[in-house]
Amino acid sequence: MTPTTAVVVGVFLEPDEASETMMSRFFWICLGGAAGTGARYVLSGWALRALGTGFPYGTLAVNVLGSFAVGLLMQVGLTTPLMSPTLRLSLTTGVMGGFTTYSTFNYETIRYIQDGAWLLAVANIGVTLLACLAAGFAGLAVGRALIGG
DSSP: OOOOOEEEEEEEOOHHHHHHHHHHHHHHHHHHHHHHHHHHHHHHHHHHHHHHHHSHHHHHHHHHHHHHHHHHHHHHHSTTTSSSSSHHHHIEEEEEEEEHHHHHHHHHHHHHHHTHHHHHHHHHHHHHHHHHHHHHHHHHHHHHHHHHO
16 A cells, blocks of 8 residues: 555545545436435325325325335445445435435425414424334344344
8 A cells, every 4th residue: 555545435545546436426326316306206296196185195205215225225235245335325325315305394394383283293293203213223123134233
């Protein structure tokens, strides 16, 4: 190793390799974000048609599913060699970052409060918090069951 060697996610790379790796990761994360956004649109639209507009079911569904998926992906990605750091970042930061919708959840909750629908606001906060935490733990557990650890 030379004094100019850079460390990127625990892998020793020469400076040119580090720059190339960063640009490659950036590309894959952006591509994943686009795929996640498209998937969020499809699932939210389905939930709207299937369950109605009385509650933000689509937002809840993507946040719970996204919480599960991030837990599963992180467990597999950090405890096994099955996923490269670039793939893990592309799936979590990219796909799941585009898929989950905290900002939408925030806005919908604020709208309930502004409309005086305090019960729906509290229900949205409580159900989202508990369901997403449970889904995150479930994702970790499924990851452990699949790959050990």
